[in-house]
Amino acid sequence: MGSVFVIQADIVEADGRHILGANKPLYWKIDGPGKLVGPEEYISERENHEALFGTMYIDVPVSNVVRSTGHPGQIVVTVESPGIKHSSVSITVVDVPAIPNAGIVERPLNVHGRNTVQKDPKYKNELRNVIPLFKPIDHDLLLKGEDAAWRLSEILQELNPGIDPRGAAFGKLLSSLLQILENNKGQLVADDFNFVVDQLNNQKTEFE
Structure with missing residues (x-):
């Protein structure tokens, strides 16, 4: 049941x-x-x-x-x-009667004294003060034309001042977002952008 x-x-x-x-x-x-x-x-x-x-x-x-x-x-x-x-x-x-099966014994659970699982009141979610590699965006982007890659690179550098555009992390972000732009005919939805950013921010130690 x-x-x-x-x-x-x-x-x-x-x-x-x-x-x-x-x-x-x-x-x-x-x-x-x-x-x-x-x-x-x-x-x-x-x-x-x-x-x-x-x-x-x-x-x-x-x-x-x-x-x-x-x-x-x-x-x-x-x-x-x-x-x-x-x-x-x-x-x-409804109660469903057990179907006999030769050689297999399945004892019914004893529900007496069973309680729902309770969260440990001592448990706390801890948010570490970690500076992310890249910042998210709050709006969609539309980048078409031959200069789309250059414009996207400029946007990323303006959004993240101080980032090294020749670094591995920046290159990974740019290539991933350009792939999405190509697949979506120049449209880059904020959720897709931020998903890639979150992935790279979670891998921050690999680029340091």
Whole structure:
């Protein structure tokens, strides 16, 4: 009975048609022998840039995960949003009899005294004060033409004053971003740029 379910929420018209780009806040709640594995609140991150935390929710549809607690019963998952009629879905969890298998004995788990895993209250996330090699950007770039490589190099040097344009790290960054530019016909999305930057910043010691 320790099952996992994926539930998708959408915002639709009265006739069931999907509303393109709808991104209102979504609030999930659950009743019965189940628990939400994902977050209870989904707030759109459409306008976020370089956020450290989030759900990656931009607009609907969006999914969440529900896990049963190992007990039979009715799980009811409800999603609410301001100004919109809420919706619920029911999941029936039942005991499944064991299928005999000669030579294999699988004893049922004893759920008595079992508790959910708790985070150690003494544990703390530590952010080290490390100066990154390269800085991220907060907007997309469009670089076309024969001078695209030169313009990109200029942008990187303006963004990171003091960086050695002849160094291995700069060369690796420039070549990786030029490959993305070529594949995307001159468009460099900020998320792609920052992904490459993060990779190189994590490898900082290799270039020192």
